[in-house]
Amino acid sequence: MNTTARRESYDVVVIGAGPAGLAAATTAAEAGLSTLLLDENAGPGGQVWRAIASTPVTERDHLGADYWAGAKLVEAVRSSGAEIIHRATVWSLDRNLEIGVSLGGASFFVKARRVILATGALERPFPIPGWTLPGVMTAGAAQTMLKSSGLVPDGSTVIAGQGPLLWLLAAQILRLGGRIDRILDTTERRNYFAALPHAFAFMTSPYFAKGFALMRQVRAKVPVVSGVTELAAAGDGELATVTYLSGGRRETVPAELLLLHQGVVPNVNLAMATGIEHRWDDLQLCWSPVLDRDGNTSVEGIAIAGDGAGIGGAEAAIVRGRIAARAAVEALAPTAAARLAPMATFRGALVKAERGRIFLDTLFRPAPQFRIPSGDTIVCRCEEVSAKDILDAVAIGATGPNQLKAYRRTGMGPCQGRLCGLTVTELMAQARGKTPQEIGYYRLRAPVKPITLAELAAVPKTDADVNAVVRG
Amino acid sequence: MTKLADAIIIGGGIHGCSTALHLCLAGMKPVLIEKDYAGRHASGVNAGGVRQLARHVAEIPLSIRSMGIWERIEALVDDSCGFESHGQVLVAENAAEFDACRARVAELNALGFTHEELIDGPELRRLVPAVAETCPGGVVSRRDGAAEPARTTTAIRRKAEALGATVVEGVAATNIRKQDGLWQVDVGADSYAAPVLVNAAGAWAGRIAADLGEPVPVETVAPMLMITSRVPHFIDPVVILRGRKLSFKQFANGTVLIGGGHLATPDQDRNETVLDWRSLAISARTVFELFPVMRSATIVRAWAGIEARTKDELPVFGPSARHAGLYHQFGFSLHGFQLGPGAGAVMTELIASGGTQTRIGDLGIERFHSSTP
Amino acid sequence: MFKRSDQDSRRSVHIVVDGAAVAAREGDTVSAALLASGRDVRRATAVSGAPRLPYCMMGVCFDCLVTIDGVGNRQGCLVPVAEGMQIEIQKGKREIGR
Numbered sequence: 001m002n003t004t005a006r007r008e009s010y011d012v013v014v015i016g017a018g019p020a021g022l023a024a025a026t027t028a029a030e031a032g033l034s035t036l037l038l039d040e041n042a043g044p045g046g047q048v049w050r051a052i053a054s055t056p057v058t059e060r061d062h063l064g065a066d067y068w069a070g071a072k073l074v075e076a077v078r079s080s081g082a083e084i085i086h087r088a089t090v091w092s093l094d095r096n097l098e099i100g101v102s103l104g105g106a107s108f109f110v111k112a113r114r115v116i117l118a119t120g121a122l123e124r125p126f127p128i129p130g131w132t133l134p135g136v137m138t139a140g141a142a143q144t145m146l147k148s149s150g151l152v153p154d155g156s157t158v159i160a161g162q163g164p165l166l167w168l169l170a171a172q173i174l175r176l177g178g179r180i181d182r183i184l185d186t187t188e189r190r191n192y193f194a195a196l197p198h199a200f201a202f203m204t205s206p207y208f209a210k211g212f213a214l215m216r217q218v219r220a221k222v223p224v225v226s227g228v229t230e231l232a233a234a235g236d237g238e239l240a241t242v243t244y245l246s247g248g249r250r251e252t253v254p255a256e257l258l259l260l261h262q263g264v265v266p267n268v269n270l271a272m273a274t275g276i277e278h279r280w281d282d283l284q285l286c287w288s289p290v291l292d293r294d295g296n297t298s299v300e301g302i303a304i305a306g307d308g309a310g311i312g313g314a315e316a317a318i319v320r321g322r323i324a325a326r327a328a329v330e331a332l333a334p335t336a337a338a339r340l341a342p343m344a345t346f347r348g349a350l351v352k353a354e355r356g357r358i359f360l361d362t363l364f365r366p367a368p369q370f371r372i373p374s375g376d377t378i379v380c381r382c383e384e385v386s387a388k389d390i391l392d393a394v395a396i397g398a399t400g401p402n403q404l405k406a407y408r409r410t411g412m413g414p415c416q417g418r419l420c421g422l423t424v425t426e427l428m429a430q431a432r433g434k435t436p437q438e439i440g441y442y443r444l445r446a447p448v449k450p451i452t453l454a455e456l457a458a459v460p461k462t463d464a465d466v467n468a469v470v471r472g
Numbered sequence: 473m474t475k476l477a478d479a480i481i482i483g484g485g486i487h488g489c490s491t492a493l494h495l496c497l498a499g500m501k502p503v504l505i506e507k508d509y510a511g512r513h514a515s516g517v518n519a520g521g522v523r524q525l526a527r528h529v530a531e532i533p534l535s536i537r538s539m540g541i542w543e544r545i546e547a548l549v550d551d552s553c554g555f556e557s558h559g560q561v562l563v564a565e566n567a568a569e570f571d572a573c574r575a576r577v578a579e580l581n582a583l584g585f586t587h588e589e590l591i592d593g594p595e596l597r598r599l600v601p602a603v604a605e606t607c608p609g610g611v612v613s614r615r616d617g618a619a620e621p622a623r624t625t626t627a628i629r630r631k632a633e634a635l636g637a638t639v640v641e642g643v644a645a646t647n648i649r650k651q652d653g654l655w656q657v658d659v660g661a662d663s664y665a666a667p668v669l670v671n672a673a674g675a676w677a678g679r680i681a682a683d684l685g686e687p688v689p690v691e692t693v694a695p696m697l698m699i700t701s702r703v704p705h706f707i708d709p710v711v712i713l714r715g716r717k718l719s720f721k722q723f724a725n726g727t728v729l730i731g732g733g734h735l736a737t738p739d740q741d742r743n744e745t746v747l748d749w750r751s752l753a754i755s756a757r758t759v760f761e762l763f764p765v766m767r768s769a770t771i772v773r774a775w776a777g778i779e780a781r782t783k784d785e786l787p788v789f790g791p792s793a794r795h796a797g798l799y800h801q802f803g804f805s806l807h808g809f810q811l812g813p814g815a816g817a818v819m820t821e822l823i824a825s826g827g828t829q830t831r832i833g834d835l836g837i838e839r840f841h842s843s844t845p
Numbered sequence: 846m847f848k849r850s851d852q853d854s855r856r857s858v859h860i861v862v863d864g865a866a867v868a869a870r871e872g873d874t875v876s877a878a879l880l881a882s883g884r885d886v887r888r889a890t891a892v893s894g895a896p897r898l899p900y901c902m903m904g905v906c907f908d909c910l911v912t913i914d915g916v917g918n919r920q921g922c923l924v925p926v927a928e929g930m931q932i933e934i935q936k937g938k939r940e941i942g943r
Contacts, residue, residue: 406622
């Protein structure tokens with residue numbers, strides 16, 4: 001395993017080796033730019049194609065054709081000339097395009113002329129009573145274990161929530177012989193009407209046929225309860241039961257594992273810590289970076305592609321990766337850009353890939369009670385702060401997420417707000433009668449992932465130190 | 473519309489908020505104008521040191537005055553502010569530094585100050601058990617301690633408001649002028665007028681002073697801090713070093729704060745800073761040379777607050793040398809947090825009665841204008 | 846809670862969890878290996894001591910924090926297992942200086 005990058009600076013550094021990052025790095029490197037692809041996982045693929053180069057699941061149908069589609073991009077990046085470093089955690093990026101990277105317990109810095117952030121998405125927080133109990137996980141977590149280790153649930157298992165990933169996961173678990181006792185669908189009934197005007201576009205999108213086939217497969221084998229409007233996990237030291245309300249009927253079922261999912265949201269931590277401007281997206285109910293059509297951010301030299309730029313799915317991520325990389329090539333090596341496919345081709349492909357997105361966003365818009373908890377329900381998992389704690393702080397003067405830190409340590413634990421930030425913003429907005437945009441978000445700071453003091457102590461000395469030695 | 477007040481305070485840091493609070497206690501109705509929100513910058517994000525230790529002689533009287541208020545801060549603002557008094561210890565890392573400590577304590581004693589006390593190696597290790605064996609001793613100020621900065625500034629501001637201060641946040645004060653015998657400022661669509669104007673605008677105060685014809689040699693700096701994840705309790709007092717830039721303390725929740733004055737690059741107009749990781753690495757090295765147990769602690773966040781540092785690293789504190797009714801309270805040069813409560817009290821005495829018993833003579837703005845009569 | 850697929854033909858890797866030998870598979874992350882082990886691998890939080898297991902398995906939630914080969918607070922879901930790796934389940938605040 002390499003312990004540092006081969007060079008101190010690159011034309012393009014791409015952060016994240018999911019669909020967008022793989023496409024961006026390939027495009028940049030093939031155009032002749034010195035390109036570094038940094039990725040936190042042990043292998044390429046991001047979350048959607050997690051462990052594509054190493055999965056123990058050999059029956060290809062079990063993971064599905066969309067999963068294996070990633071193999072082509074992995075092959076392409078590996079022959080593109082891009083330098084690829086896995087298990088590299090980027091913990092800092094600043095306006096000078098200097099990147100702090102932790103690799104194998106040591107840190108180094110690289111400089112870039114252009115940075116393409118392809119840090120993807122994370123699952124939206126699902127703050128229900130008991131969601132911190134051992135045995136409650138995200139659906140994505142179960143899918144990661146399935147893809148990378150061939151692990152499937154074998155005890156009493158409930159899946160709750162909504163969205164395409166939930167059905168895909170359920171189908172995959174069943175194909176691999178795993179156990180699902182019940183699926184609790186939290187999709188709001190009124191969303192079906194709201195989404196109806198966008199249904200035509202969706203029906204012509206690639207997701208339509210696949211999505212319905214999956215749902216049919218799963219429904220044939222697992223009882224599905226729809227219209228779930230309340231959800232709670234309970235147990236003493238570990239999950240024991242799941243209680244839900246559907247159509248006025250409350251039921252409690254035993255469960256050893258509860259898998260939650262209500263869509264994904266951009267993973268904004270690195271971008272925000274860099275000072276990139278974001279705005280509240282009222283449809284997707286999350287913060288999205290403010291971008292131009294090439295993916296360029298408010299910070300000169302940094303672009304964002306993929307779901308980190310706003311949720312669009314893998315197909316769109318690939319295209320947005322190519323667009324951002326092509327823009328970088330245009331800026332750094334115009335003659336090489338002339339040999340690439342024209343931008344118009346990519347933009348056409350993006351329109352196609354994004355078709356049906358509004359339908360999905362509208363249909364699977366999570367219900368308020370699953371986004372904005374109350375009472376003793378934990379909001380901040382790291383510091384164990386409840387919804388009531390936050391409302392109490394608002395009552396005595398906390399006006400926004402940053403002021404809240406003076407009252408409660410929300411967002412100050414190691415996850416740096418990834419699992420509570422959206423909840424805190426919406427909760428405070430509701431309590432104060434403001435919009436999420438007005439309430440704002442945590443000011444995030446590097447390191448966006450913790451590093452040890454020893455690791456920091458070992459980073460190269462300052463220029464001043466070096467000069468002092470030279471002079472001395 | 474122009475609203476009348478007894479005083480206009482520009483800047484919602486701990487200094488502006490403290491002056492607002494003390495003016496209210498003196499029966500006045502101030503308005504405080506803060507362009508962001510109270511405690512947004514240095515006052516909310518500093519190391520929280522409540523330190524009389526190792527101060528310049530010129531500001532010791534103000535610091536002692538402030539310490540008395542810190543010790544009853546909860547009664548004053550209805551919030552403990554997280555204030556804990558476990559002392560502050562200055563560590564000498566070698567014999568030469570220890571000699572300098574001895575001389576310093578002797579100098580203070582000769583001036584009548586007794587808060588600093590020379591300690592030998594055994595006492596140092598009793599107070600700070602984890603410190604490296606090689607350190608020969610140091611100085612302790614036993615009444616010192618630390619507080620939570622954002623919580624403190626917020627609490628002072630809240631109490632000031634409860635006592636009648638008007639706090640306007642999110643809009644900058646502009647067009648500062650004296651008109652019809654009153655200080656007037658525009659705040660968005662509103663204007664405020666008052667006989668008294670207090671310039672407590674931190675990193676932005678130098679511009680205000682300069683605009684009013686009293687330029688001061690002051691620069692904007694952004695001292696960096698970093699904090700670790702929670703570790704088991706191992707140290708009570710705040711520790712600073714004699715010879716190197718380091719301040720070090722553990723909060724009650726187990727997190728450890730590491731600071732000491734290495735600087736980030738401030739971007740004042742963006743409200744932003746760019747951290748200098750290579751300098752933070754020096755802090756990291758210093759920490760584990762001194763506290764080897766810290767090696768495996770993880771750093772969860774680093775940041776820097778924007779503030780003003782004067783050429784002589786002393787605050788600009790007291791009445792204007794040029795305009796009646798104008799008072800300056802800025803330039804605290806990385807060590808203003810502890811002074812906040814006392815400075816508000818003394819400023820109020822200056823405003824309300826034209827004088828104070830606390831010796832602040834060497835802190836006035838006139839020291840930068842020696843040619844002015 | 847989880848079982849291994851019978852398609853899984855990866856090589857075994859042996860790790861040590863709180864002194865006990867645990868068989869994992871090459872390519873497992875530490876967290877996946879712990880969850881697959883059937884052992885009680887709940888950590889206790891540094892704040893209240895509440896029990897937790899990994900939540901996200903993708904590096905964002907920090908509920909998988911674990912001590913690996915003596916280094917505390919590692920994200921178990923991001924670290925692949927290696928032969929002989931020593932794992933300690935963290936109970937409360939991670940000791941420093943060990």
